[in-house]
Amino acid sequence: RKGIPVAIITGGTRGIGKAIAKKLSLQGMSCISIGSSLSSINAIDINDHLHFTSPEQRHRSMAIDLTDWPNWTTQTRNSKKLTFPGYEYTDDLQRRFHENIPLFEEIWDKNASNTNYYVNLLVNCAGITQDSLSLRTSTDEISQIMNINFLSCVSLSNFVCKKMIRSQNLFKRGEMALDHELPKPPPPCIINISSILGEGTIQVPGTSIYSASKAALIQYTRTLSQETETWGIRALSMAPGLVTDTDMIQEMDPQTRQQLNLLMGLNCTTSDVVADDIWDRYLRGQ
Numbered sequence: 001r002k003g004i005p006v007a008i009i010t011g012g013t014r015g016i017g018k019a020i021a022k023k024l025s026l027q028g029m030s031c032i033s034i035g036s037s038l039s040s041i042n043a044i045d046i047n048d049h050l051h052f053t054s055p056e057q058r059h060r061s062m063a064i065d066l067t068d069w070p071n072w073t074t075q076t077r078n079s080k081k082l083t084f085p086g087y088e089y090t091d092d093l094q095r096r097f098h099e100n101i102p103l104f105e106e107i108w109d110k111n112a113s114n115t116n117y118y119v120n121l122l123v124n125c126a127g128i129t130q131d132s133l134s135l136r137t138s139t140d141e142i143s144q145i146m147n148i149n150f151l152s153c154v155s156l157s158n159f160v161c162k163k164m165i166r167s168q169n170l171f172k173r174g175e176m177a178l179d180h181e182l183p184k185p186p187p188p189c190i191i192n193i194s195s196i197l198g199e200g201t202i203q204v205p206g207t208s209i210y211s212a213s214k215a216a217l218i219q220y221t222r223t224l225s226q227e228t229e230t231w232g233i234r235a236l237s238m239a240p241g242l243v244t245d246t247d248m249i250q251e252m253d254p255q256t257r258q259q260l261n262l263l264m265g266l267n268c269t270t271s272d273v274v275a276d277d278i279w280d281r282y283l284r285g286q
């Protein structure tokens with residue numbers, strides 16, 4: 001069967017995740033963009049957000065509320081597969097809604113059953129921020145931050161690793177082959193988007209739980225990369241500074257935003273620059 005590489009991008013509806021989906025689709029990858037709800041994935045605009053540059057390229061979006069960890073990790077309908085509602089997008093720029101799309105489906109087109117869509121890149125990008133002191137942050141908010149920013153990333157990494165091992169084995173046994181009309185994809189990769197606040201060099205009052213979730217993600221990824229090396233799976237984290245063109249920053253309390261601007265100084269960037277960096281790291285593996 002012919003293997004078509006797929007990227008899963010959480011937070012793919014807006015901000016940095018949207019820029020990443022745009023970049024990866026322009027580079028020929030098939031993308032699964034994950035957002036929190038049907039209304040957020042409904043806003044995905046094929047022309048602006050997702051592109052078609054190669055013949056078997058297809059895209060999907062899925063609504064998964066990551067605050068609902070660990071429940072979302074067992075969501076199945078009529079089969080043992082993890083399924084979620086979402087859309088399929090085809091190169092005639094049409095989209096079709098499905099109540100239950102398996103997150104890890106290999107045959108995307110029943111008329112092309114010799115084409116295998118395999119996950120070669122996971123970008124854990126979904127995240128929420130915090131702008132209250134720890135003592136004023138409710139238990140619900142704390143669990144939402146940890147569920148989205150850290151625990152869902154761990155579960156997705158685990159699911160994806162198993163799929164990546166399987167596809168590597170299919171290639172080794174000759175049961176799946178690369179599409180020679182496309183550039184050879186790099187080895188499988190997991191990229192976790194952390195934050196400069198998780199690196200420990202800057203402390204901003206009002207972001208304690210957010211910073212802790214991002215620090216946990218960095219350390220998790222460091223150790224994960226040692227664990228997955230044996231299967232040729234790369235795991236890396238990125239810690240952007242202030243990405244000014246996103247809703248996360250635009251909707252922030254102006255005082256906190258100003259404080260962050262001052263603290264970050266030269267560490268300000270845009271979503272497109274982060275997306276270019278992701279593509280570069282996926283190719284280079286660093």
Ligand code: NDP
Binds near residue numbers: 126
């Ligand atoms: P935005 O607020 O613009 O977008 C957040 C994304 O996360 C959206 O796609 C949103 O989906 C998704 N998301 C939020 N809650 C959930 C949920 N419950 N379930 C599933 N998806 C959810 O954020 P940014 O683009 O700015 O940030 C992206 C990542 O980059 C985050 O992890 C953030 O911490 C990190 N980061 C951001 C920086 C910045 O300055 N902006 C700096 C450093 C790191 P939906 O549309 O459905 O709400």
